[in-house]
Amino acid sequence: MKKILSIAVVGTLSISLLYAGSAPKKYPKGEVGKMVKLGEDIALHTNTHPLTKDYVGNKLKCANCHLKGEDGKPGTAGSISSWLDTATGFPAWSKREKSVQTLQDRSNNCFMRSMNGKRLPVDSKASIAIAVYITWLSEGKPIKMSRKGPWGPTNAAIWPKGIKHFKPLFKKVTHANYLNGKRLYGQKCAPCHGINGQGVGTFPPLWGKNAKGEWLSYNTGAGMSKLPKGATWIQLKMPSGQERTLSDAEAVDITLYVNAQERADFDLQKALSPSSKIGIYNSNVLKEKHSVRSNFKVLGLDIDKIRGDHKIK
Ligand code: HEC
Ligand code: HEC
DSSP: OOHHHHHHHHHHHHHHHHHHOOOOSSOOHHHHHHHHHHHHHHSSSSSOOOGGGGGGGSSSOOGGOOOOOTTTTTSSSSTTTOOOGGGGGGSSEEEETEOOOOOOHHHHHHHHHHSSSOOTTTHHHHHHHHHHHHHHHHSOOOOOOOOSSSSSSSHHHHHHHHHHHHHHOOOOOOOOHHHHHHHHHHHHHHHOTTTEEEEOOTOOOOOOOOTOOBOOOOOSSGGSSSSHHHHHHHHOOSTTTTTSSSOHHHHHHHHHHHHOOOOEEEHHHHHHHHSOOOGGGGGGGOOEEEEHHHHHHHTOOHHHHHHSSOOOO
């Protein structure tokens, strides 16, 4: 964001308004403005909002990962997982679905994975409102449909680099890294996210179930559950207030520990909502399954050896 800001300083006022790193200053008038506000509200309160709570299978909100910027709006923080230019990249090619995805399709993937829930019908008010809100954040920016992946330009520049950087580091980890991750987690993360990953107050949960047996956080199909992606995000965004202070080794060990804990398995067939007939799920890949075990295995890691026990499926 800093780089873009310095360009804005030498540019015209209109350029600095476009790229200053916040939402447009005013809501659009009329019905479009109402939908922008609805989408914003849903992103802030996803698991309790009346229009979306039945589609969420954990205690998260979009804004827990698409962080608020200085204006307090979801997705306006810069860098990774920002929504400030997301809409300019859509429709976009996605290798995972082997199809060209709309912004609504992309948000539904976070409902199904990061929110451990179900896809919203694409003609529902909630699905449209979220797309309207995210599109508003890109207002005035040039459209450049992404061929690289289902991301806007900011995220397209960060995710693939982060994955490439962290992948080889994870391939070398052992039980010692897990133990170190546990120690560091206790010092640097547990004050806000809880020693059992359950979250503290308004700080969101990272894994596990509550007393009622409900899952608290993202499932094993979510980007955050993949070790290299998780480490990329955590290093850039956490600990909140001390972002970018974790070394590579620390980010690896902490993410290893967090993603070795219990979280919901992902099974695409089960996740498809009964109301969204498989025909309107815009994907050419209709079978996909993940578990903590399989997420470790793709990197050549044995979860039992890493944890030093046999507690995980
Ligand atoms: C647990 C964290 C988490 C939560 C909660 C979450 N997301 Fe995401 N989201 C991600 C990650 C990680 C990616 C990028 C993953 C990838 O594509 O590899 C992403 C990507 C996206 C993108 C593409 C953005 C871009 O420019 O690349 C959109 C749109 C999106 N999410 C919408 C939503 C919506 C809407 C919600 C709430 C219903 C939500 N997300 C909740 C983690 C999360
Ligand atoms: C000072 C409190 C604080 C500390 C310390 C902290 N976090 Fe967070 N974390 C947050 C907040 C706040 C959010 C959500 C942002 C929001 O809702 O505005 C968050 C979100 C997250 C998320 C995405 C949402 C979720 O629940 O899955 C992950 C993952 C995460 N933190 C991991 C970590 C890790 C790992 C550490 C330790 C290196 C850490 N955090 C330290 C406050 C904190």
